[in-house]
Amino acid sequence: MSQPTQPIRASVLAVAAAAALAAGCGPEQAQHTPTAQVAAGDAAFAESFRARLLDAKAGEVIEVPAGRYTFDRSLTLRVDGVTIRGAGPDKSVLSFKGQKAGAEGLLVNASNFTLENIAIEDSKGDGLKVNEAENITIRNVRVEWTGGPSTKNGAYGLYPVKTRNVLIENSVSIGASDAGIYVGQSRDVIVRNSRAEFNVAGIEIENTINADVYDNVATNNTGGILVFNMPALSQQGGAIRVFKNKVFKNNTANFGAKGTPVASVPAGSGVVVNSNDDVEIFDNDISDNATTNIIVSSVYSTGYKDDKAAKDFDPYPERISIYGNRLKGGGDSPDGLDLKALKTAIYGLSGHFPDVLWDGYANAALKTGPQICIRDVSGVVNADGPGGYKSPSQDTKPYACDLPKLPAIDLKRG
């Protein structure tokens, strides 16, 4: 499986092995906070809740009183214009512990949907999935797998996919075995004031066009904030701004299932941009991510290169702007033997990677070059992926450029 020309990919295997060894041993995992204690709710309400989802009318608000409600099957909503509102994310809990059927906790295929002040716990698969809808608000919602990080946990916490006009705010996702807050194949998205902890990927924006990710906290994940493009999907993403976030100590061993894109993310990644164009990363506090604080890479480094799949796909990150961040620490203990070797080769045993690591894959046919513009960092390593990682470069001159600022996202929520 391992190919010498793809060290970061090869590191996936090492990561998995390390994860198996390290599971439960990491100091961060000991800090995992137990879930809120909530009294068992009325069992009759749980059953009536399912019926209310079936019978909901546009404009209806379905209140979920304080209590823990247990479901052994998924819940689904298909009516537009519905709000589901709890008494608070530590008071109203939809628990799927012991779930026997269904691939999500709550599955929504409906527009003008709001979920707020509520928690979804321990779903077998994804916590909340919203598939193909418009005008989605997720506010003050907690999704959590209460047993701490585990490959057995569901994949995604909050998971809008193929959606348009999405606001996720004041929400929390803990323990997802893929991504805590994951927005895929969507358009016009804001993720703000939220927290992602102990997930493989904290916040992931994938194949999504126009997203602002700000004022969030991503810590104790394997990777903090990921901006990804994957091939063979409905659209290629771009125009993403990541700013004013706190992204620190994302050093939890990768517990993602191998084969998933995030399984290739080395533990200790702060912000990762992968095969995306037009990404702006500024005004963030990024620190103590042990592989490195910021990674810019192509799909080639994640091991997802496939000639056929890549036919209509631009694998290279282009027009990436990194400036004005407050960066500290990190890079001292990269995950995976290849990155460790790379670090040691350049910086010695006790040295550390600088703030930014770029795998070096660029489209040679592009006259303007990749336009990766980086300021205010301790340094950049071009890992020379295309050259088999033989001649890494620390020259920062290629990044001395500026790009026009991307516009803010306006969801017109008034």
Next chain:
Amino acid sequence: MRLITMRHAAILLLALLAACAKPAADETGPAARAPAGIAADSPWQPVHFFAEGQPDDLADWNVLRIAGGRLQLNSGVLPYDLNTPLFSDYAHKLRTVWMPKGQAAAYDPQQEFDFPVGTVFSKTFYYPRGEGDSVLRSADDGPDLRGGGLDLRKVRLVETRLLLRRKDGWFALPYVWNAQQTRARLMRGGELVSLELVDAGGKRESADYQVPDQNQCAGCHATDMKTKALHPLGPRARHLNRNFAYGDGLANQIARWTQAGYLHGAPPPQSAPRDANWRDANAPLEARARAYLDINCGHCHNPKGPGNTSGLWLDAATQEPLRLGRCKLPIAAGKGTGDLRHDVVPGKPDESILTFRMLSDDPSVMMPELGRSVVHEEGVKLIRDWIAAQQGQCG
């Protein structure tokens, strides 16, 4: 043993009594309708199409009834079967169609027929009985309607789903049978039914058979995520084009639907498309596997369906190898990848995510997401063979 014998005797006695009570039947006569849910052998009225509302009792529709120890079909209710059916925990299925007098569906070679308002499909999920409360894990060779319906001594009824063509579109209602098999009540919220499946070798397997809730019906039947409209999946030309053992003998279903006045515009069956029967060892492997993937996966995994987020399309129309999973990377599959890299690796079923997800019964891993709780071993074997026969390798 003795208990079982006594119970069988009691059932037989009931059946005999029921038979004795049967009046001179005039099945379409204007006699007063029996109270809902009473398993009377009284005459029954024609099928009642409710243009709105959600009747609580399946009997209210007059499509099916329990009488004479059998689950009987009203006159004009036509049973049918599919070349390759969807797998649902080894349940057998009795499918029926009914249309209002003078109404017919318009034939289409590819898409669903244009069914008239008032069309009622029913699908009854049942199992052949095993010893005690167990049921048999066996292949569905089509409903045995000899004697005028399903023999309740031989089968355990689980649920009957109705799919109705109302003015504003298709509408689904799930009815669950009681343990006595006397009535089926609307269970809009669905249910889990615990079953013990016993295979021919005596191997036992428990199953949490899931009756879908009304929203989950759409999980399969809403083949277009944008319109969210429900559609019948089975009754299409390629699935229907086969023989069925009617009361008066074997006949092609498309011909019979036409003859019954339920279908117009259909060509002779030999000119209509025809999916392979996935169990037909004489049919090409490719055709059998594609038929299986089409009916089991294609309703979600198509360019417009809920599974389109994955980029994997398994419907009959898709031809591009990458879209059919060949060397395709997983997307948002989570642990559904099984630590594997591609959906289909030519020649290597054990390295293919498709096989892995079919082999799982973990709700967060398995495919399909709904409609099964046990592994379809024979289906997995077919898909394994299909992948094993593919040539080449991934990039």
